[in-house]
Amino acid sequence: MSPNLTNGSQPSFARPGTIDPDGRAGLHGITQTRPIKGRRLSLRPGLLILVLASASFTAASSAYATDATADQPWMDKAQSPDVRADLLERVMTPEERIRLVHGSMPILMKNRAADIIGSGYVPGIPRLGIPALRETDASLGVAAVSDHVEATALPSGLAAAASWDPEVAYRGGAMIAGEAAAKGFNVLLAGGVNLARDPRCGRNFEYLGEDPLLAGSLAGEAIRGVQDQGIISTVKHFAINDQETGRRVIDVQIDLAALRESDLLAFELAIERGNPGSVMCSYNRINSDYACANRNLLQQTLKGDWRYPGWVMSDWGAIRDAKAAVEAGLDQQSGEEIDKMLYKQSVEQVVGQASFDSDRLHDMVHRILRTMFARGLFDRSPSPRAIDVQADAQVAQQVAEAGIVLLQNRDRLLPLDEATARIAVIGGHADVGVLSGGGSSQVLPVGGAALSLPVPKGTASFIHGILFDPSSPLDAIKAETPKADVRFASGDDIAAASALAQNSDVAIVFATQWMAEEADASTLALPDGQDQLIEAVARANPKTIVVLETGGPVLMPWLPHVASVVEAWYPGQRGGQAIARVLFGRISPGGRLPVTFPADTAQLPRPQIPGWDLPRPAYPGGPETAFAARYTEGANVGYRWFDARHLKPLFPFGFGLSYTEFKYRNLSLKGGRTVSADFDVTNTGLRAGIDTPQLYAEISAHGTPPVRRLIAFSRVALAPGETRRVSLTADPRLLAAFDESGSGWKVASGDIRVVLAPDATSTALSGGVKLDPNTIAP
Ligand code: BGC
Numbered sequence: 001m002s003p004n005l006t007n008g009s010q011p012s013f014a015r016p017g018t019i020d021p022d023g024r025a026g027l028h029g030i031t032q033t034r035p036i037k038g039r040r041l042s043l044r045p046g047l048l049i050l051v052l053a054s055a056s057f058t059a060a061s062s063a064y065a066t067d068a069t070a071d072q073p074w075m076d077k078a079q080s081p082d083v084r085a086d087l088l089e090r091v092m093t094p095e096e097r098i099r100l101v102h103g104s105m106p107i108l109m110k111n112r113a114a115d116i117i118g119s120g121y122v123p124g125i126p127r128l129g130i131p132a133l134r135e136t137d138a139s140l141g142v143a144a145v146s147d148h149v150e151a152t153a154l155p156s157g158l159a160a161a162a163s164w165d166p167e168v169a170y171r172g173g174a175m176i177a178g179e180a181a182a183k184g185f186n187v188l189l190a191g192g193v194n195l196a197r198d199p200r201c202g203r204n205f206e207y208l209g210e211d212p213l214l215a216g217s218l219a220g221e222a223i224r225g226v227q228d229q230g231i232i233s234t235v236k237h238f239a240i241n242d243q244e245t246g247r248r249v250i251d252v253q254i255d256l257a258a259l260r261e262s263d264l265l266a267f268e269l270a271i272e273r274g275n276p277g278s279v280m281c282s283y284n285r286i287n288s289d290y291a292c293a294n295r296n297l298l299q300q301t302l303k304g305d306w307r308y309p310g311w312v313m314s315d316w317g318a319i320r321d322a323k324a325a326v327e328a329g330l331d332q333q334s335g336e337e338i339d340k341m342l343y344k345q346s347v348e349q350v351v352g353q354a355s356f357d358s359d360r361l362h363d364m365v366h367r368i369l370r371t372m373f374a375r376g377l378f379d380r381s382p383s384p385r386a387i388d389v390q391a392d393a394q395v396a397q398q399v400a401e402a403g404i405v406l407l408q409n410r411d412r413l414l415p416l417d418e419a420t421a422r423i424a425v426i427g428g429h430a431d432v433g434v435l436s437g438g439g440s441s442q443v444l445p446v447g448g449a450a451l452s453l454p455v456p457k458g459t460a461s462f463i464h465g466i467l468f469d470p471s472s473p474l475d476a477i478k479a480e481t482p483k484a485d486v487r488f489a490s491g492d493d494i495a496a497a498s499a500l501a502q503n504s505d506v507a508i509v510f511a512t513q514w515m516a517e518e519a520d521a522s523t524l525a526l527p528d529g530q531d532q533l534i535e536a537v538a539r540a541n542p543k544t545i546v547v548l549e550t551g552g553p554v555l556m557p558w559l560p561h562v563a564s565v566v567e568a569w570y571p572g573q574r575g576g577q578a579i580a581r582v583l584f585g586r587i588s589p590g591g592r593l594p595v596t597f598p599a600d601t602a603q604l605p606r607p608q609i610p611g612w613d614l615p616r617p618a619y620p621g622g623p624e625t626a627f628a629a630r631y632t633e634g635a636n637v638g639y640r641w642f643d644a645r646h647l648k649p650l651f652p653f654g655f656g657l658s659y660t661e662f663k664y665r666n667l668s669l670k671g672g673r674t675v676s677a678d679f680d681v682t683n684t685g686l687r688a689g690i691d692t693p694q695l696y697a698e699i700s701a702h703g704t705p706p707v708r709r710l711i712a713f714s715r716v717a718l719a720p721g722e723t724r725r726v727s728l729t730a731d732p733r734l735l736a737a738f739d740e741s742g743s744g745w746k747v748a749s750g751d752i753r754v755v756l757a758p759d760a761t762s763t764a765l766s767g768g769v770k771l772d773p774n775t776i777a778p
Contacts, residue, residue, distance in 0.1 A: 072129060077379055084378075085369035088128060089362065096125050097365045101326075102348045103133065105316060105335035117149065119189055119316070119440065120334050130369075131186065131377050135334075138188035138226075138233075139206045140436075140572070141396075141443035142180050144464060151179050152392040152573050153436060153443040153469045155400045157192060158552060159569035161208035161594035162656075163402035164692045165715045166221040169208075173225025173233070175395040181231055182385040186377055188226050189440075191235035191276055193219040193266045196552065196595045197242035197637050200521040200609055205437040205551035205570055209594025210638030210653060211710050212265035213734060219266070220273025230376045232277035235270050237315055239263050239297060240631075241282035245520045246611035248317070248621065251285040251628040256296070257702065258634030259286070260738040260778075268306060269731075277310045277371040281330065283318045289328070292318045298329030305778040311367035317342055317621050322350045327357075331364040342621045389446050393573050400571040400578035405591035406657040407565040413543055414564045415585025415659055416481075416506065423484050424500045425474045426537055427491030427530065428510025428549060433468035434568070434575035435549040439517025445469045445573050455516070466514050469573050473510060473547070476580035491533045498540040506543045508583070509534050509562075515551025518620060520609050524555045524601055534558045547579055553597040556650060567591070585659055590690030590715070592656040592759070596638045599650040605633040605641055636707060639760035643708045654694050654710070654759035660685030660720065664693060664764045669754055671769030673747070674732040675711060679756055679765065680725050683718035690717045695728050696760065698753045701737035706753070708760060709734055732776055742778065749773035 073079075074088035089097065103122035106112055120135030137143035142151035154160070154172050163169070173190070180188055194203070196210040208215035219235060226233035240252050240263045270276070279302060281292035291297060292314045302308045316335035319325050322345040325333075333339060333347035340346055351361050372378060406414065416423075428435070433450030436442065442464050450472070452465035478486045487504070489497040501507035511530045515521060525531065538544040538561040545564040548554065549571065556565065566589070568579050582589050601607055610629035617624040633641045639653035663682045670676040677695050694713045698706035711730035718724060735752070736745035748771065755766040 074373075075129065075378065081370040081373035082366075084373045085366050088130070088369055089365055092125075092128065092365070096128070097361060098348055098351055099123065099125065100130075100368050101331065101351060101361070101364045102333040102336045102346070103135070103313075105337055108335070108337035115184065118185055119143070120187070122332070129378060131372070133187050134185045135187040135189055136180055136183070136185045137440045138176050138180055138185075138190040139192050139441040141176055142183060142185070143441055144444035148444065149183060150444050150446050150448065151183075152387075152389065152396055153445040154396050155403055155572035155575065156205040156437055156551070156570035157207050158205050158209060158594055159403035159571060159591075160222070160399050161214060161218055161403070162405050162567075162569065162591035163399065163715070164214065164592050164594070164713055165402055166217055168399055168402045169218040169221040170225035171395050172399050173222035174229055175225075175392050177226040177229035177231045177233075178385065179387050179392060181229055181382075182387050184382065185231070187232045187278070188234065189236065189280065190226055190233050191219050191223045191270060191274065192237065192441075193235055193270045194237055194240070194242050195263050195266055195637050197263075197631065197633075198520070198604060198606065198609060199524060199553040199595060199598060200601075201242055202244040202515050202519045202521065202551070203439065203517050204595070205515050206439070206441050210596065211594070212262055212269065213710050213731070214594055214713070216266040216269025217273060219270035223270065223274025223276045227275065227277070227375060230380055232371060232375050232377070233274065234278045234280045234313065235267060235274065235276040236280035237282035238279050238302070238312075239267060239282060239291060240286055241284050241291070243520055243609055244518055245609045246614065246624065246627060247518075248283045249624050249626040250611060251288055251626065253287055253628055253630040255634055256287075256740045257738040258631075260301075261635035261701070262637050264301060265733065271306060271308060277375055279308065279310065279312050280315055280334075281312055281318060283315055290318070290320055290325075292330050293321055293324040293328045295328045303329055309367065310371045311364070314339075319343065319345045319347070321345065322347045326350055326360060326364070331367050338621065393446070396572045397574035397578050400568070400575050401581060401587055403569060403591045404571070404578060404582050404589050405567040405593055405655075406582070406589040407567055407651055407655070408559065408562070409657055410563040413506065413545060414566075414583060416583050418481065418584070420481065420505050421484055422504040423477065423481070423486045424497075424504035424507040424541070425477060425486060425488045426497045426501065426507060426509045427489075427533060428512045428547070429468055429490075430473040430510040430576075431488045431490075432472050433470050434473065434571050434579075435512045435514060436467050436469055436570050436572070437515050437551055438464065438466065441517070442467065469575060471572075471574050471576035473576040473579050476576040477508070477583065480580045480584045480586070491530070494533055494536045497533060498536045501537045501541040501544065504541060506545060507537050507541045508545045508547060509537050510547050510549065513548075513550040513554055520612075521551075522609075522612065524553055524598065526554050531557055535561065538562045545583070549575075553595055553650075555600070559650070567593070585687070588659040588687055588689040589656065590658065590692070590717075592654050592692045593651055594653070596642055596649045596653045596760070597651040599648065603642070603645075603647045603649070605631070635701075640707045640709065643760070644705070649761070652759045652761040654692070654757070656692070658685075658689040658691070660687040660689035662689070662691040662718070662758070664756055667756055667765040667767060669767045669769050672772050673774050674730050675735065675754055675769055675771075676727070676729045677712070677754065677756065678725060678727045680723050681716050681718065682723040683720055686720050688717070688719050690715060692716075692758070693726060694757055694759065695730070696755045696757060697730065697735055698755070699735060708755070710760070711735065711754075732774065735771060736776060738778070743775060744778040745776040747771055747774045747776070
């Protein structure tokens with residue numbers, strides 16, 4: 001619940017800037033007592049067992065920063081974070097240092113104080129003014145996890161990525177951080193940047209698509225948005241946790257160069273741009289070592305090549321061998337109750353041994369403290385901020401509007417004519433709200449979920465059910481066109497829906513696909529007979545518009561029979577309004593696909609998800625059969641795979657229509673150490689609109705034929721008739737091949753083709769440039 005909401009019970013805050021008699025400062029966290037209206041509150045299955053075993057929640061002391069005093073020289077803000085961390089560490093006892101390198105999962109803590117909520121907690125050290133780390137999941141808003149915390153629900157990550165707009169990502173991050181701070185959190189488990197290597201991955205909706213440049217740039221901006229609010233953000237899940245099936249046991253095998261040029265490049269760019277305080281290592285193995293105990297990943301790449309100064313925290317239940325993990329570069333164990341319960345692993349025990357390398361412990365502690373200093377956690381006393389739910393909902397709506405992609409628009413059926421008299425709205429629970437994705441990122445929206453449906457049988461998912469955000473597209477459509485006769489059919493009865501469509505001027509079918517953490521989709525087909533519903537409605541009325549609320553790409557067997565298709569992803573707290581505004585042309589759709597929509601799953605590198613046939617664990621973390629999967633596509637993720645294999649997708653990466661048209665002219669290209677391009681973009685239509693010119697280079701790496709790579713893009717808003725000259729310069733790493741022997745990124749000399757295009761498969765203008773050979777440090 002947001003502190004400025006007045007219905008239901010009030011969150012209880014202690015007085016600003018005070019320390020209560022238990023030694024707890026005010027303002028950290030709220031006590032939320034209101035249950036979700038009429039809905040079962042849930043715990044992660046599996047964790048339920050652990051929770052039941054945990055003791056009663058009696059108050060325990062927690063710690064917060066106190067004011068600086070003369071005997072606390074580390075409170076001197078004029079010193080650098082590293083110096084301050086050193087000064088502080090010098091006076092810490094061994095026990096105090098160890099206390100920082102392992103954390104709890106609040107719902108599993110014994111004797112938990114009521115204000116300790118969220119996903120993670122590392123107690124502070126009051127004697128030294130070290131504040132507690134209070135962590136919440138926050139990819140798409142402050143997540144509900146096990147607490148009944150309402151927050152503004154942003155659209156899915158893919159929706160934000162479809163904006164191709166770093167500013168949109170920044171605003172979303174800043175909004176989440178503002179709400180998180182108001183609820184007392186200071187670490188956000190955000191910044192998910194795993195590539196959409198397989199469109200069936202259950203968590204793609206949380207992430208930012210299939211391209212390292214697009215995903216890395218937007219993740220970096222979202223992280224910057226968070227951290228500019230004085231809050232630490234993670235980037236996660238490091239790395240190549242690109243499928244949910246068997247995520248705890250899969251051994252992903254991939255060539256190092258390919259890994260650096262794909263998933264790790266997305267992380268590298270996100271880290272450079274966003275400077276996240278922490279990196280969360282993932283569950284899976286990579287080339288035989290678990291990610292959280294992978295020297296190549298943590299020591300060599302992250303802390304070595306990239307000189308990353310922050311700390312590495314583990315994903316919850318990702319430590320199989322605590323000693324191996326800390327030796328490989330893990331700095332902090334998260335949710336230790338889970339590792340202890342499932343795998344008997346404790347970082348506290350390992351680092352507590354007299355034989356443990358004191359330099360390593362110093363490094364672990366230093367990284368955590370210097371980051372806390374760098375982000376100002378010691379210097380700002382927590383201040384209660386009322387959440388402006390209206391302003392935050394506006395941000396959610398802007399992200400949704402920026403990310404909606406118009407995929408088809410036959411005979412320009414859209415935008416809808418104001419004079420359209422009879423409108424049929426069908427399916428997708430559009431009468432109550434819009435779908436959201438499941439898992440640890442699940443936000444309980446402001447106002448409560450509009451609808452909660454049971455999760456499909458056998459889905460090892462999280463406990464909230466399938467939640468719909470309270471933003472009814474039906475109501476929003478009615479509000480846009482008050483004079484029209486707008487009627488709703490649930491779609492459960494196909495004959496009734498068809499009859500309604502037949503008696504209407506247009507039919508708008510809402511189709512949904514729920515995706516969630518811990519579960520991949522077996523198929524890209526829309527579930528629950530929705531294809532048949534759409535076919536039948538389109539037969540009854542060819543003026544059929546399909547609005548998709550999906551976790552990612554879906555198949556569209558009905559495409560030739562419908563007029564228009566709008567991809568709205570999971571559109572969040574104000575999704576209904578955003579969809580209605582696009583349908584009625586209040587804005588021209590400006591989103592472009594951040595993922596390839598395949599025509600068939602047979603086109604994917606792996607027609608079946610590795611491990612799919614193996615028995616599922618009875619509960620998350622339960623015993624399961626380990627397996628290896630070789631990702632043979634290497635760095636050719638998404639559109640690059642389609643290009644390399646000459647496959648024709650249903651809709652290509654980068655694609656999206658507008659209500660106006662754009663033309664590119666006067667392309668001038670420059671080669672040398674990198675590629676630069678200057679060109680004109682003109683809005684040749686009659687409406688204002690947003691275009692996203694994309695620059696691709698055809699690069700041959702490691703002796704393979706040239707494949708397109710996105711090397712730069714821009715988002716340009718243009719009035720009718722307006723022309724803008726755009727200049728783009730590529731990051732040379734995008735033109736290079738990574739050299740596994742350690743020398744770095746190598747740009748080969750020679751002529752390459754550069755293409756300016758509205759998507760990954762077409763060509764508007766192109767030209768050749770000559771590249772000079774050069775090497776960029778790894
Ligand atoms: C997820 C993380 C999340 C963590 C804490 C894990 O299961 O993979 O993304 O941050 O739980 O909730």
